[in-house]
Amino acid sequence: MKNILKPTGxxxxxxxxxxxxxxxxxxxxxxxxxxxxxxxxxxxxxxxLPDAVKESFTAVDVNNIASGQPDFEPDSILFYKGYNQAxxxxxxxxxxxxxxxxxxxxxxxxxxxxxxxKIDKIKIIKQQETPGLGANCTSTDFTQHFSHKDPSTxxxxxxxGEIKSITxxxxxxxxxxxxxxxxxxxxxxxxxxxLDKGAE
Amino acid sequence: xxxxxxFTKGIIKENPVFIMALGLCPALAVSTSVENAIGMGAAATxxxxxxxxxxxLIKNFIPAKxxxxxxxxxxxxxxxxxxxxxxxxxxxxxxxxxxxIPLIVVNCLILSRAEAFASKNGVGLxxxxxxxxxxxxxxxxVIIATFREILGSGTFLNMQILPQSYKxxxxxxxxxxxxxxxGLLMGLFNQLKKKNN
Numbered sequence: 001m002k003n004i005l006k007p008t009g010x011x012x013x014x015x016x017x018x019x020x021x022x023x024x025x026x027x028x029x030x031x032x033x034x035x036x037x038x039x040x041x042x043x044x045x046x047x048x049l050p051d052a053v054k055e056s057f058t059a060v061d062v063n064n065i066a067s068g069q070p071d072f073e074p075d076s077i078l079f080y081k082g083y084n085q086a087x088x089x090x091x092x093x094x095x096x097x098x099x100x101x102x103x104x105x106x107x108x109x110x111x112x113x114x115x116x117x118k119i120d121k122i123k124i125i126k127q128q129e130t131p132g133l134g135a136n137c138t139s140t141d142f143t144q145h146f147s148h149k150d151p152s153t154x155x156x157x158x159x160x161g162e163i164k165s166i167t168x169x170x171x172x173x174x175x176x177x178x179x180x181x182x183x184x185x186x187x188x189x190x191x192x193x194x195l196d197k198g199a200e
Numbered sequence: 201x202x203x204x205x206x207f208t209k210g211i212i213k214e215n216p217v218f219i220m221a222l223g224l225c226p227a228l229a230v231s232t233s234v235e236n237a238i239g240m241g242a243a244a245t246x247x248x249x250x251x252x253x254x255x256x257l258i259k260n261f262i263p264a265k266x267x268x269x270x271x272x273x274x275x276x277x278x279x280x281x282x283x284x285x286x287x288x289x290x291x292x293x294x295x296x297x298x299x300x301i302p303l304i305v306v307n308c309l310i311l312s313r314a315e316a317f318a319s320k321n322g323v324g325l326x327x328x329x330x331x332x333x334x335x336x337x338x339x340x341x342v343i344i345a346t347f348r349e350i351l352g353s354g355t356f357l358n359m360q361i362l363p364q365s366y367k368x369x370x371x372x373x374x375x376x377x378x379x380x381x382x383g384l385l386m387g388l389f390n391q392l393k394k395k396n397n
Binding site: 003006007010011014015018021022025026028029032033036040128130133135167168 | 229232261262263265266269270273274277280281284285287288289291299302370373374
């Protein structure tokens with residue numbers, strides 16, 4: 001009996017200690033991590049649409065759920081509008097997510113769209129692809145291929161398109177490219193509406 | 201004298217990758233560039249230090265029968281603590297080392313040092329062992345990555361060193377290239393070991 005109880009008890013103690021430490025640390029670090037992530041996303045928005053002023057980005061929300069709640073980011077936010085110093089609309093930014101090679105984390109891309117509905121710049125903001133292969137999608141050598149392309153027609157070269165795939169990481173390239181295109185096609189109508197509004 | 205031996209043995213004589221064939225999974229995955237190799241080596245050395253330290257401290261408290269689950273708990277908790285702290289307080293460092301964290305949790309090198317060394321030796325020797333093994337692991341990764349990066353991308357630490365006309369040997373940065381490189385280097389190390397004996 002003692003042979004069973006003693007190891008069980010000790011394992012229990014170790015589990016309790018480590019889970020206590022982890023849960024305390026988790027609750028301490030969670031708000032800081034979230035603030036860091038939010039700042040990183042704001043920086044990414046500015047990076048993909050350099051003409052816009054950082055503070056000018058406003059969400060376009062179909063259901064108006066988020067109005068008046070600056071920290072709340074529901075799925076109903078389609079994209080963000082960016083304005084320049086003079087208060088003129090210069091473009092849009094949106095996030096797209098595609099299933100890459102990692103099972104748990106999708107590849108998330110921030111995309112900047114100019115007023116002519118061509119891509120300004122893109123930035124990979126979240127990924128967990130294989131280091132050395134798919135993880136190379138974050139380098140500007142790769143992301144620069146997207147600039148000035150029409151997001152509604154982009155395709156990977158292996159699928160007959162013009163986006164050069166990353167060596168040894170076609171799946172990652174496809175995840176990025178296809179998610180940018182599909183997300184754009186879903187929100188294109190609403191972007192056009194915003195453009196018409198701006199022209200009035 | 202013994203202390204120095206515990207430190208230096210991990211570097212060549214008991215090199216974790218080339219001699220003991222430990223931690224091969226991360227060695228294959230991240231040795232595509234020297235930069236990645238250094239990042240992974242540094243992160244693994246740090247975790248190894250922490251886990252060897254904690255395990256040598258609590259070794260008398262853990263019954264032999266359940267030592268493996270205890271070690272895994274300690275290692276996984278320590279890695280998660282490092283991950284969360286780094287993510288909150290050192291975001292730039294987390295950005296460059298964060299991708300290696302999930303690979304470290306499953307690195308058998310760390311568990312095997314806990315089992316083979318830290319659970320049988322004192323704190324001081326365990327730290328020296330961790331440092332030596334960490335340096336040996338980093339060194340092995342850097343050697344593999346040097347070959348793979350030069351052959352596969354024509355660069356070293358992202359600096360172009362082969363002429364632009366060199367057509368990169370892409371197989372070197374793909375997984376088969378890792379097996380070829382590690383296989384050849386292991387053979388070389390074994391040859392050297394034989395000669396020394």
